[in-house]
Amino acid sequence: MSNPRDRGAFWGVDIGGTTIVIGFLENGFRRVATMDMDIRESPERTLERLSEAMEGTGTPAGAVGVGIAGLVDAGRGILVSSPNLPEWRDYNVRERLSLLLRCPVIVDNDCNVFAIGALSRGLIPGSGLWLMVTLGTGIGGTIILDGRIVYGTGFAGEFGHMTVEAYGRECPCGSRGCWERYAAAGALSRYYSEFGGEEGTRPVVIAERAAAGDVNASSAFTRFGEWLGIGLANLYHCLNPEGVFLAGGLSGSADLFLPSARKEFSSRCGYEWNVMQLPASSTAGAEGAALMAVRRFDGAEEGA
Ligand SMILES: [Zn+2]
DSSP: OOOHHHHSEEEEEEEOSSEEEEEEESSSEEEEEEEEOOTTSOHHHHHHHHHHHHHTTTOOEEEEEEEESSEEETTTTEEEEOTTOGGGTTEEHHHHHHHHHTSOEEEEEHHHHHHHHHHHTTSSOSSSEEEEEEESSSEEEEEEETTEEOOTTTTTTOGGGSBSSTTOOBOTTSOBSBGGGTSSHHHHHHHHHHTTSOTTOOHHHHHHHHHTTOHHHHHHHHHHHHHHHHHHHHHHHHHOOSEEEEESGGGGGHHHHHHHHHHHHHHHOOSOOOEEEOOOOSSHHHHHHHHHHHHHHSGGGTTO
16 A cells, blocks of 8 residues: 555544644645534534545545544544544544545544644643643543653543532533543633622633623632632642643633632642643644644554
């Protein structure tokens, strides 16, 4: 079998709960489209739309990397479950997409591919133990050791489903009291309404109001930070990393919640606080996915 590089470009796809970003590597990463994600659509139809968009560019795919939000069995290319993509349960993304595009496909979770993108840009150091935590609809996590992602037996880094409240809120994962029920977007909106703001206000609006002096909004962020700090203290106890990188939509509001997160963290452990934001990027996930495809399929390893 020939090298994928001879047959086409290395493509990257980032499938999120609201959008799909696609592009390929050619002197850096070139985004070619951002598609709407319809979570009620069947995965078959979504992947058909995706492959049609890719084929419509006239740049054939030699190999494709896919990042997708949820619990991914990277070895088999299956999305096991995703609270935000209920139609995709136990769906073999790799098999379907490689049939449609007639090229090899590798699949991993969106947080891991974002980390690969951040590593390649030098934003995450290539030595030492680091964690990445993405704050958005849920909480994603990645463990990075000496520039490589740690998978354990497959799923390491699912920080969002670490229990932080023994008999707490139910989670779509089937457990209860999961961290992402207390320190992700839905929780922030909930805190805002508990402090007197309107129900269902989106995080971006709460952030604007907090910046403009709305006390309910800043109280919501303070509480959000406290729960973030609780989970971070747990992670430091377990892994004692050199530091933690925050990413995801909510990390842009870090100024509003990091002070209370740090205070809570320091009241629960004695480790040195080293928590930073990664710069926002709408393409880092798709770029990381394309780089993952290069690592897996370029050259001698292909066909293995
Ligand atoms: Zn959970």
